[in-house]
Amino acid sequence: MDARAITRPIRRGGGSIRPSGAYWIWYILPALLVYAVFMAYPMLDSVRLSLYEGTTGARRFVGVANYVKLFTDAVVSQRFWNAFGNTWVFFAFHMLLQNVLGIFFAHLLTNRTMRGSGIYQSIIFIPCTIAVLVTGYMFKMMLNPMWAGPTLKNIGLAFLSRPWLGERSTALTVISLVSCWQWLGIPTMMFVAGFQGIDEDLLEAASIEGANNWHQFWRIKLPLVIPVVGMIAILTFVSNFNAFDVIYSMATPNGSPDYATDLIGTLFYRYGVAGEHPIGIPEPGLGAAVSTTVFAMLLCGVIPTLRATRGKE
Amino acid sequence: MKKTLAIALCTLLLLAPAVSLADGVQLTMGSWRVDDSVQVEAMLAKYKELSGVEIVFQPTTSAQYNSVLRMQLDAGTGPDLMYARSYETGRDLYEAGFLVDVSGIPGVKENFAPSSLEPWQNTDGSLFAVPFAAVSQVIYYDKDIFAEQGIEVPYTWDEFIAACDKLLAAGITPIANGLGSNWDILECVFLGMLPNYVGGSESRALYESGEKALNDEAFVKAYTDFQQMTKYFPEGFESIGNDDAVMVFATGRAAMVMDGSWSCGTNDEYGANWGTMAFPVPEGGEAAMCFHPDMAIAGNSISQYPDEVAAFLEWIATPEGAQIVADYLPAGFFPMIDAPITFKNERVTEILALNEGRVTDARFVWPKLMGLYNPMLEQLNALARGETTPQAAADAVAAAK
Numbered sequence: 001m002d003a004r005a006i007t008r009p010i011r012r013g014g015g016s017i018r019p020s021g022a023y024w025i026w027y028i029l030p031a032l033l034v035y036a037v038f039m040a041y042p043m044l045d046s047v048r049l050s051l052y053e054g055t056t057g058a059r060r061f062v063g064v065a066n067y068v069k070l071f072t073d074a075v076v077s078q079r080f081w082n083a084f085g086n087t088w089v090f091f092a093f094h095m096l097l098q099n100v101l102g103i104f105f106a107h108l109l110t111n112r113t114m115r116g117s118g119i120y121q122s123i124i125f126i127p128c129t130i131a132v133l134v135t136g137y138m139f140k141m142m143l144n145p146m147w148a149g150p151t152l153k154n155i156g157l158a159f160l161s162r163p164w165l166g167e168r169s170t171a172l173t174v175i176s177l178v179s180c181w182q183w184l185g186i187p188t189m190m191f192v193a194g195f196q197g198i199d200e201d202l203l204e205a206a207s208i209e210g211a212n213n214w215h216q217f218w219r220i221k222l223p224l225v226i227p228v229v230g231m232i233a234i235l236t237f238v239s240n241f242n243a244f245d246v247i248y249s250m251a252t253p254n255g256s257p258d259y260a261t262d263l264i265g266t267l268f269y270r271y272g273v274a275g276e277h278p279i280g281i282p283e284p285g286l287g288a289a290v291s292t293t294v295f296a297m298l299l300c301g302v303i304p305t306l307r308a309t310r311g312k313e
Numbered sequence: 314m315k316k317t318l319a320i321a322l323c324t325l326l327l328l329a330p331a332v333s334l335a336d337g338v339q340l341t342m343g344s345w346r347v348d349d350s351v352q353v354e355a356m357l358a359k360y361k362e363l364s365g366v367e368i369v370f371q372p373t374t375s376a377q378y379n380s381v382l383r384m385q386l387d388a389g390t391g392p393d394l395m396y397a398r399s400y401e402t403g404r405d406l407y408e409a410g411f412l413v414d415v416s417g418i419p420g421v422k423e424n425f426a427p428s429s430l431e432p433w434q435n436t437d438g439s440l441f442a443v444p445f446a447a448v449s450q451v452i453y454y455d456k457d458i459f460a461e462q463g464i465e466v467p468y469t470w471d472e473f474i475a476a477c478d479k480l481l482a483a484g485i486t487p488i489a490n491g492l493g494s495n496w497d498i499l500e501c502v503f504l505g506m507l508p509n510y511v512g513g514s515e516s517r518a519l520y521e522s523g524e525k526a527l528n529d530e531a532f533v534k535a536y537t538d539f540q541q542m543t544k545y546f547p548e549g550f551e552s553i554g555n556d557d558a559v560m561v562f563a564t565g566r567a568a569m570v571m572d573g574s575w576s577c578g579t580n581d582e583y584g585a586n587w588g589t590m591a592f593p594v595p596e597g598g599e600a601a602m603c604f605h606p607d608m609a610i611a612g613n614s615i616s617q618y619p620d621e622v623a624a625f626l627e628w629i630a631t632p633e634g635a636q637i638v639a640d641y642l643p644a645g646f647f648p649m650i651d652a653p654i655t656f657k658n659e660r661v662t663e664i665l666a667l668n669e670g671r672v673t674d675a676r677f678v679w680p681k682l683m684g685l686y687n688p689m690l691e692q693l694n695a696l697a698r699g700e701t702t703p704q705a706a707a708d709a710v711a712a713a714k
Contacts, residue, residue: 144493145549146557146566166492166551253376256495257551258694273380277496278686279402280379 043295050288066289076271080290082259083267086172090263091240093176098187098236099229105184106191106225107217121192125185132182136249139178140165165250168260175261179246183239187232194225234305241298244269264294338621340368343385343395345378346608349643356641360628366621368394386411389615393622397442397611399432400680406611407441413612416440418623420630428514429649432606432675442609443626445638446646449574449664450505450603450676451589458485458568459588466590470538473593477545480568487545489567491553492694499690501555502571503539504676506592508601510535513672514680521681527714528707536696536703538595543697551698562587574645574664581644581658589660591667604673606649688713 053062109117149161164174244265255262272287357368373381385391397403416439433442467473477487510531519525562570563583580587594600612622628634632652639654644661692706
């Protein structure tokens, strides 16, 4: 090694080795470029698209007409608010079940006396690795009385042989449950990490002070993993408002029956990408208006949640 | 720099003969019939033998075909030849300037009946596509089940209901249809029934012009009979989709299914001993059939090979060409040419024979009332679930016009 390099004094102040000016730009430039080209530009372009009418060739500037249509057209606004409401129901199921069951399973899995927790952990996680279209199709068959009915009757569970996906009252609930089943592994893993991160000393001290397991769970463990709930809330929120595939595979892109399972994702697909059967000519402008509106709503939901959970840390 | 130039030149020299060696012309064909790729490719191979022109089949799934095709055409990358939807959906593309006028192609005006040309006719009388195939809406029945139960193929509505009752009493599901897919209940079931109640194209024109009301007696009767019939759908029909229905029938778990002639192939594949019947005629009704002009072939107006495109369109408009198409196309798609065409599958001939002695028409809403598609579909769902009455359903659809 060159000795001079070591002995050379590091000068501070004027003429420092720190490059002057906005040198930091070089560090963030690659990420910024990727983000700008693949995220920001398409997003802004989609906002621009929402102000136009027609497909690529004959696009015409129409101002906010697409938004006006989205919120005032009798049919379109009804579909939008219906899908918006359904998406919240879908989200509520995920939040409730994934957090409650996630904490429950994670607590069991991190229990020291539990044998083979690795195996259970894998079992819970496996559904996450299967394509949604595959699980959706499988459940569609299982929930269809025509295919599953005979088996259910043979094992004395005839009352379960119902057109779950064909009834307005049950379709969305059932699809939400299937989706929760599929994705339960992810919150469980996050809670497992949360529970494992709790300092043993705390629990030891608590048990010396006479706290039983019940108290330890409610007073020590749960408050310490609560920040994970915030993270899961954001992930679930974003993925649910973009959800499409599970509805596509289990109901139809029309959100059958009678739009009872129509989510923002399927609504966007129908208006902006595929067009409505049987004409099938999309209105990209209207689709972009849906996605821009939802983007604004997501932002309003995510920023406060982020702030709230950051505060806790 | 010199080196790069040299490499570029060498590449060009190597490529030049390859380009000139490409024998003949290669066209592309867009389609929504993904399921028929094998058959259509065989037909196009035959066409290559005859003409030397290669046509590459590039289908897109039916649900996305219209939007994908529109995007391709907008971007100037559309296929040379393409399947064209009938009526307004296809006409829109012509009016946007994407399709060639095929009125002048030899044989088109001579070899097709005016009623076959009408679905692909522009408002000025010119044509935007050459008729290719029509489909029938029929009721498939299981010959074995009918024979076991001693049921004759019903002709009238009352005979049909009696047959359904008999099947139900014997513990057999009479009709396999359901609401799951939410398109076939309208397209295959109700619009299949409808011509028997409201008549053929002349009568349809009166409904389109408003001279007849969409909640008149004939319509109310059609909705009434539809609602009565849903009693014979399977348990849990609310979640039975079109694929399920066809499969349930083809595997012998229901006696009948209302579907399009395009399902013959599936039924054969599963070894069902099937026959077809026309939709039963209500009392006092005139026997009619829904024979729907489904596909035609159009040429791209900016194709590099307009002559080859025209030659192919001319070929399918000749009786010889149409016969070859019929030989290769999957069963259940009927060439619309005014010439005797023979089918290898005799059951397909039987389906076509159902048209004899019956007025035929396209699916009721297709020509001019496409806006009624969703309102009608919603009312049929409500009727099947017992949530509305036939009169209220008819009124709701009439109000949506």
